Amino acid sequence: MADELVHREVTGGIATITLDSPHNRNALSAQLRRELLAALRNSIDDETVRVILLTHTGTVFCAGMDLKESRSESAENQGINEVPGLLECVRNSPKPVVAKLSGPARAGGIGIVAACDIAVAAEDATFAFSEVRIGVVPAVISVTVLPRLHARQAHELFLTGETFDANRAEAIGLLNAAVPESELDSAAERYLDMLAKGGPNAMAATKGMLRQPRPDDVDKAFADMLRLSAEHFAGEEGQEGMRAFAEKRSPNWVPDRG
DSSP states (O other): OOOOSEEEEEETTEEEEEEOOGGGTTOBOHHHHHHHHHHHHHHHHOTTOOEEEEEESSSOSBOSBOHHHHHTSOGGGOGGGGHHHHHHHHHTOSSOEEEEESSOEETHHHHHHHHSSEEEEETTOEEEOGGGGGTOOOHHHHHHHTTTSOHHHHHHHHHHOOOEEHHHHHHTTSOSEEEOGGGHHHHHHHHHHHHHTSOHHHHHHHHHHHHSOOOSOHHHHHHHHHHHHHHHHHSHHHHHHHHHHHTTSOOTTOOOOO
């Protein structure tokens, strides 16, 4: 059996999923795609997990599709066909997903970063939509990437394939934070601590709300949001949260982070 390329560990309510295929720069090979999707689904189904952290070994977060495999696949059996399901799993996770990058991301790797709720990277990490330079289109990843980027920047970077750094990635909306390498762990930990304090049902509902397009019918939108708000105020989780606030304690869903 081939060595495992994706590891999953749960501690203190945090499921850490680590890409561990440095020999090919954590490219999205068939094995890595399969194991990553399984790790994500297991974390979503695990009731002890509050937040998912996606990180990596080696110097590269993810180089995108494994081109060596792609060159040997038939058109109807291209690995790219599996990428939408992977990105949807990250994007639609009811639990927050945080990406922590200490190295570069390319192509499909950026699609994964964009699908995450929070993304933090070391300042010397680099990014590039390199698809056009090998004669392909960054089509699938555009679904998660384009909502993050300013339009002018998206046109420039998708069409030129130019490499850009983490500070620019933060400025254009791809990252939440670009920090010195020495501060990366603490920056990610700060987000994990805050996210772990949210009520699981409230977090899932808030993520669903954030995915909705901007409403055309404002009256209907207010009515829908009023129902959503009322459900959670009256719900068991909301009542527990308000009791905990009054009693100056943590709600019962907050994991022990040590």
